[in-house]
Amino acid sequence: MVWRLQSDRNQLQILLLRLLCLLPTGLHVRSVDLNRSTDNITVRQGDTAVLRCNIEDRSSKVAWLNRSGIIFAGQDKWSLDPRVELDKRSVLEYSLRIQKVDVFDEGLYTCTVQTQHHTKTTQVYLIVQVPPKISNISADITVNEGSNVTLVCIANGRPDPIITWRHLNPTAREFEGEEEYLDIQGITREQSGKYECKAANEVASADVKQVRVTVNYPPIITESKSIEAFAGKQAYLRCEASAEPKPDFEWYKDDTRIFRLSSAQGLEIKNMGNRSTLMVANVTEEHYGNYTCVAANKLGVTNTSLYLYKRVIPTKPIPAKERGSNAHFKQKGPGTAIVDNGSSNLAASLWLMVTALVCLICKC
Incomplete structure (x- = not known):
């Protein structure tokens, strides 16, 4: 099948050459070099291709053909393609220039030169390369x-x-x-x-x-922490969850739901992406206790418990150096206690001795 296709192509070329008077009618077909080796030229899509062909003298009859037919016969252009033109850099050159080459230009091109003595053909196979292009993703x-x-x-x-x-x-x-x-x-x-x-x-x-x-995926709690807070101060309970789509948060105090803005209770909920914060504006005794953070999306729900503890100011202890080893309390007025040391005992003893001595002198 391939041999027959090649044979038919050769016969077509011979017919065209005879129509152009490039191949004399009496010339035996075997003497025409139509089966010579083919040169390959590779061009990227959009570039210009130049197919080289040289002639022996100015009197030579020349033509360019491709699989579709005649492109040039001598100086006469048979092709209607404006991209195609002759490239004659010298009087003995008969090259073909194709601008903005595309895929449909790929194929076999034949340059035929008829001299007074013989017919010579030059075959060039044009290969068009195309850059990669993602057409569907x-x-x-x-x-x-x-x-x-x-x-x-x-x-x-x-x-x-x-x-x-x-x-x-x-x-x-x-x-x-x-x-x-x-x-x-x-x-x-x-x-x-x-x-x-x-x-x-x-x-x-x-x-x-x-x-x-x-x-x-359903939510999972990634961060939560119980805290301590002073009465009368602000406090923040934070809860963070990982989920897709983003989770919705709810807060509960024991079994009672806390709404986003509970001004009467001094509570406010702020949600930002995967994090929710419960703010207590002014901590009172009723705010201490157990809180529950609930995170949910369409795939599931999860929760965690947090505690708001009461923070107590510790009593400041009296340093040992101020108490002394023999420290004791001495009343100074009703309900008043002061700290005294060993020197107070000595002063009291001396005072008693002086008082007793005064009494003895008076009796005398």
Whole structure:
């Protein structure tokens, strides 16, 4: 089949050459060099291709042909394509220039030169390379944890581009193999994020696109802490949860729900993303006790208990150096106690002795 196709192509070329008077009618077909080796020229899509052909003298009859027919016969242009023109840098050159080459230009081109003695042909096979281009990639998706996920990345190019996938997490894991499809079995929350598809060949820089995968999972409490607070001061109870989608928070005091703005109770709830804060503006005795933080989304609910403890100012102890080893209390007025030391006992004894001596003198 291939041999017959080549034979038919040769017969067509011979017919065209005879129509152009480049091949005399009486010339035996075998004497025409139509089966000579073919030169290849590789051009990137959008560039300019120059197909070289040289002639022996100015009287030579020349023509360019391709699989579709005649392009140039001598100086006459038969093609209607404005991108095609002759490239004559010298009188003995009959090259063909094709601007903004595209894929449909690829194929076999024949330059035929007829001299007074023989007919010579030059064949050039034009190869068009195409930079890689991602034509289709999965849209951003949201799935529940444990689901199976398939990502698709279709790319075109010549030669065929190599496709690789990479998960853009902190470790930037690259998946093994070169596949248009990336299958993830039982996806986990750690596998959420952006996935990068890269299509590469040697023609130009790789084409890169991304798809985001969001993994839904029920909330779990990641941070909570009980605190102590003074009466009359502000206090904050904080609760943080990890979840996708973002969790909704509720607070309870014992079994009673606290609403976001409970001015009468001096309480206020502030939610920011994955964190919720319960503020007590002015702590009173009724505020101390057990609180419950509840985090919920469409996949589940969880809770944790926090305590608001009463903080007491400790009594300041009397330093030992001020008390002394023989310290005792001495009354000085009603209900008053003062601290005295051993020197007070000596003074009292001397006072008693002086008083007794005065009494004896008076009796005399």
